[in-house]
Amino acid sequence: MARRGKSSTLEDLMDLVAMLPWWAGVASAFASYWVLHAIATRPLPIGGSTRQGDLLTTVIWQGLATGGQYLLPLICLAGAAVSAMRQKQRRALFEAASTSKSADALQGMTWQQFELLVGEGFRRRGYSVKEVGGGGADGGVDLVLTKAGEKSFVQCKQWKAYRVGVPIVRELYGVMAAHGAAGGFIVTSGRFTKEAAAFASGRNIRLVDGEALMQLLREARKQKTEVGASSSREPAPLVTTASSPPRATVGTDQMAKPTIPLEPSCPICGKPMVQRVAKRGPLAGKPFWGCSYFSGGCRGKREIEGT
Secondary structure (H helix, E strand, O other): OOOOOOOOHHHHHHHHHHOOOHHHHHHHHHHHHHHHHHHHOOOOOOOOOOOHHHHHHHHHHHHHHHHHHHHHHHHHHHHHHHHHHHHHHHHHHHHHHHOOOOHHHHOOOOHHHHHHHHHHHHHOOOOEEEEOOOOHHHOOOOEEEEEOOEEEEEEEEOOOOOOEOHHHHHHHHHHHHHHOOOEEEEEEOOOEOHHHHHHHOOOOEEEEOHHHHHHHHHHHHHHHHHHHHHOOOOOOOOOOOOOOOOEEEOOOOOOOOOEEEOOOEOOOOOOEEEEEEOOOOOOOOOEEEEEOOHHHOOOOEEOOOOO
């Protein structure tokens, strides 16, 4: 995917603010004005004991604050506007895609719209989502997810003509290991090769093709309706029954489609579960489902089928 070239410091700052909720950007604008205005209007020290160097430093800081008290809030407000626009766009994309009957709805999107849609889908599944746009030290990662204190990386591939191959999966696996991510997702509007599916198997990397993504979006929409009707504050996990979680398919060529488990609910407390890897015992190195409320004392576990 093509990325934007080099940008100025002001653009980088606005992009940083745009990653926050719009209301946080507005609050940052007011806070920055108050702080800088207080510095800009502070009286200069007058007296024979004041050193010339200290006076010059104070004058420089007050000069910067005088201009910054207007410039920085404007940047924060611009970032807040971008954040609000993205939020509106994400919701519109989600509504259009989740009500579509075919994965063809994904093909008409730009890669930017596709990333926004995928991020919104994960938000509605209870994840905290940071949009990084494939830049920075995370090498190719488009979204950083956080849930139950664990971090996962997402690569989005809005490819219309090509299948996602094993090099992409290997790249994500290396980034996960380098940055200590608990899991990873590769989401595409197309399909995956057999080699990519084979490499991802058993490595806590979930491959989600166009058909599987549409299924997840429809499930998220259905859950939102059910949660709203019950006035629940916590999104329901994507399950059909407590003992048999649904499985997202991964498209391949000339072979049966392998499956990837989605998080079930905890058999003890009913909260969503997250995939973990056993660190000790006879099952060391093997993935399993653990309750997301582990920090709260719940020790619910489930085996992952096929492991």
